[in-house]
Amino acid sequence: MKQALTAVVAVLGLAACTPSVNVNVNLAPIYAKLDVNVKVQLDQDVKALVQQNPNLF
DSSP states (O other), X not given: XXXXXXXXXXXXXXXXTOOOOOOOOOOXXXXXXXXXXXXXXXXXXXXXXXXXXXXXX
16 A cells, blocks of 8 residues: 555655756847849740740640
């Protein structure tokens, strides 16, 4: 009986000491002017594809 009580106390003691980790990440916003380059590159790519494949549309 004493062994069972010791085992229960040990299990409860281990359960009460479970580690926990809390991480707070504050991300600062990053602004970049990428939209102009992307639009120009896509426009050039589309024009090239249409010239290579005139029946595309």
